[in-house]
Amino acid sequence: xxxxxxxxxxxxxxxxxxxxxxxxxxxxxxxxxxxxxxxxxxxxxxxxxxxxxxxxxxxxxxxxxxxxxxxxxxxxxxxxxxxxxxxxxxxxxxxxxxxxxxxxxxxxxxxxxxxxxxxxxxxxxxxxxxxxxxxxxxxxxxxxxxxxxxxxxxxxxxxxxxxxxxxxxxxxxxxxxxxxxxxxxxxxxxxxxxxxxxxxxxxxxxxxxxxxxxxxxxxxxxxxxxxxxxxxxxxxxxxxxx
Numbered sequence: 001x002x003x004x005x006x007x008x009x010x011x012x013x014x015x016x017x018x019x020x021x022x023x024x025x026x027x028x029x030x031x032x033x034x035x036x037x038x039x040x041x042x043x044x045x046x047x048x049x050x051x052x053x054x055x056x057x058x059x060x061x062x063x064x065x066x067x068x069x070x071x072x073x074x075x076x077x078x079x080x081x082x083x084x085x086x087x088x089x090x091x092x093x094x095x096x097x098x099x100x101x102x103x104x105x106x107x108x109x110x111x112x113x114x115x116x117x118x119x120x121x122x123x124x125x126x127x128x129x130x131x132x133x134x135x136x137x138x139x140x141x142x143x144x145x146x147x148x149x150x151x152x153x154x155x156x157x158x159x160x161x162x163x164x165x166x167x168x169x170x171x172x173x174x175x176x177x178x179x180x181x182x183x184x185x186x187x188x189x190x191x192x193x194x195x196x197x198x199x200x201x202x203x204x205x206x207x208x209x210x211x212x213x214x215x216x217x218x219x220x221x222x223x224x225x226x227x228x229x230x231x232x233x234x235x236x237x238x239x240x241x242x
């Protein structure tokens with residue numbers, strides 16, 4: 001049973017440990033992990049900015065970098081959602097139509113894969129403290145995951161998972177939105193973090209590093225005593241050097 005690992009460009013550049021932890025989790029679930037070092041981007045930044053031809057070129061490379069036969073797993077609901085949903089706009093009725101459909105059927109966000117495909121929700125992780133889970137827009141609306149991350153987090157020793165207000169409201173990142181409308185983005189991040197602080201949370205956890213980048217930047221700027229963590233990093237916390 002082989003899984004091909006898809007690591008988004010921003011995780012590769014900014015959070016490489018999250019990528020390694022994703023591979024460890026998949027291996028612990030009983031799968032062989034393969035990583036193609038030629039992979040780059042799914043094309044989402046260009047697509048969201050309206051540069052569809054450029055997105056199609058990048059997406060075409062993505063389709064060539066991955067096979068049609070193996071599971072493809074990514075620690076990003078945002079990038080997974082791009083491939084699953086918006087590749088229809090780029091590749092329907094093209095020469096790669098069938099290959100695209102096969103890959104769309106095989107790609108999974110990490111928590112979806114672990115719970116719904118591998119059938120695993122306990123990984124022996126330990127993390128002391130209280131946490132809230134942030135439902136990313138892509139995770140909830142594009143990948144249809146809500147229960148899966150919570151199921152996994154409820155099995156982490158020492159972690160008190162509580163629900164914050166408006167957990168499914170956007171964090172304010174939105175890719176280029178955070179650049180074009182930085183004031184609105186910052187206000188949305190502030191609201192999200194205040195909701196977490198109301199619950200006396202030590203951690204904000206999500207499936208999307210893009211959301212966590214935005215939230216952690218606000219936390220750092222204001223010197224707040226709360227920390228963001230990716231789901232993969234939580235599920236491998238306490239493993240030591242495994």
